[in-house]
Amino acid sequence: MEKLRHELLAFHYQGVRFMNELKKSIFWDLPYWEYLSVRHCLDVMDVEKNVCDSIIGTLLNMQGKTKDDFNARKDMVEMGIRDKLAPQESGAWTYLPPACYTMSEIEKTSFCACLNDVKVPKGYSSNIKKHVSMKDLKLVGMKSHVCHILMQHMLPVAIRDVLPKHVRHAIIKLCFFFNVICSKVVDIEVLDDLQADVVVTLCQFEMYFPPSFFDIMVHLIVHLVREIKMCGPVFLRCMYPFERFMKILKRYVKNQFQPEGSIIESYVAEEVIEFCTDYLANVESIAVPKSRHEGKLTGKGTIGLKLDSQKAEIRDKDHRVVLQHESEAHPYFDEHMSMLRHENPSKSER
Incomplete structure (x- = not known):
């Protein structure tokens, strides 16, 4: 299987070199083009x-x-x-x-x-x-x-x-x-x-x-x-954010004869509205869409909202159980047990 894999790799790259020899891009006329590690992103x-x-x-x-x-x-x-x-x-x-x-x-x-x-x-x-x-x-x-x-x-x-x-x-x-x-x-x-x-x-x-x-x-x-080896992970240079923003800019165009002016005017108006909304955070806004995540942390939108306040003793016990299942906390547990054994030599392990 390993031999077959190497043969397939060699066959593929041989075909790639053959295709590259058939056509030479005009960009190779640029003096710096041959020294670029990544010529096409x-x-x-x-x-x-x-x-x-x-x-x-x-x-x-x-x-x-x-x-x-x-x-x-x-x-x-x-x-x-x-x-x-x-x-x-x-x-x-x-x-x-x-x-x-x-x-x-x-x-x-x-x-x-x-x-x-x-x-x-x-x-x-x-x-x-x-x-x-x-x-x-x-x-x-x-x-x-x-x-x-x-x-x-x-x-x-x-x-x-x-x-x-x-x-x-x-x-x-x-x-x-x-x-x-x-x-x-x-x-x-x-x-x-x-x-x-x-x-x-x-x-x-x-x-x-x-x-x-x-x-x-x-x-x-x-x-x-x-x-990926040359430029890093894909999500850092993906086109999804730019495509979404282009969709937003296209919605700003109201005048087909002056698209740039429409985009600038609508963008400035939105910036002003966002500034006023942040400045007047405690005032109920009109005709300004709200985030779909607003109020989720306080339980808004959940079915059968019920607030349950536990005692401090139960809370600390739950907290210790979570820590005991964390591998990062194990060295501290061992250090604590060693200190207890040193301070109480007459006590049993239990």
């Missing part, structure tokens, strides 16, 4: 969204988004691979034999029903049910954050019993890869193994999915681990 948000759209579109055979169509099958015929998947034409009728990733009508219904029944906490993501069309058995209107949640948390659950084992495991491994690189804590000691695993995963995708599946976005996955 990849946006993980867009990479993850495009990969998610390609996987979902291919699995559900969505018109216009699937990577497995008549032209893709003809390409495989010209390449001389996967003869069993060659399109069969009979006059105006064309039949595409099912591949290992092709879902039946029952499997599509099960997949969409699983996502349609998902309920998430408020603020976790948008309502996934709005993006599921049970009539057409497809997902529609997915934004970047929906693809982020779907790729990292929901897709491995939705495909757990609707695909062959080898295809399902390859997709789940890719989902776990995005989950690891997008976490707030990344162990630098596992990055090399992570890089090797994702290359093997993409090689497995090449074995199962058609060649048309592998566009530039899928190729960029192999460079994400290197950027």
Whole structure:
């Protein structure tokens, strides 16, 4: 297995070098370009969204988004691979034999029903049910954050019993890869193994999915681990905050002929309102939206609010139980027991 992994790595990087030799970017004419460690900062948000759209579109055979169509099958015929998947034409009728990733009508219904029944906490993501069309058995209107949640948390659950084992495991491994690189804590000691695993995963995708599946976005996955080594965790340079702020700025535009002026005027007005709201904190504001978290710490919004005040003795006992389960507090317990043994030599251990 280890030998196969090294051979796949060598084969992949050989193909990458070949593609780099075919085209040379004009940026190499700049005198400082060859000395840059990171020449292109990849946006993980867009990479993850495009990969998610390609996987979902291919699995559900969505018109216009699937990577497995008549032209893709003809390409495989010209390449001389996967003869069993060659399109069969009979006059105006064309039949595409099912591949290992092709879902039946029952499997599509099960997949969409699983996502349609998902309920998430408020603020976790948008309502996934709005993006599921049970009539057409497809997902529609997915934004970047929906693809982020779907790729990292929901897709491995939705495909757990609707695909062959080898295809399902390859997709789940890719989902776990995005989950690891997008976490707030990344162990630098596992990055090399992570890089090797994702290359093997993409090689497995090449074995199962058609060649048309592998566009530039899928190729960029192999460079994400290197950027983490050079630039740090993904969440520190992700585009979600900027995209959300761009949505806010777009709402400020009231005059299409003067968008910049509309943005400046609305932004200044909002700054003034926020200053006045903070200055008059104890005054009830009018037409100013309140935070959905306001009052939660005092119990507002909970069902069956009940305040319970315990005695000091019970509180201290609970506090000691919590401390005894903390590994950081164990040295202090040992030091305290040693002091008690020294001060009371005649006492038993109990």
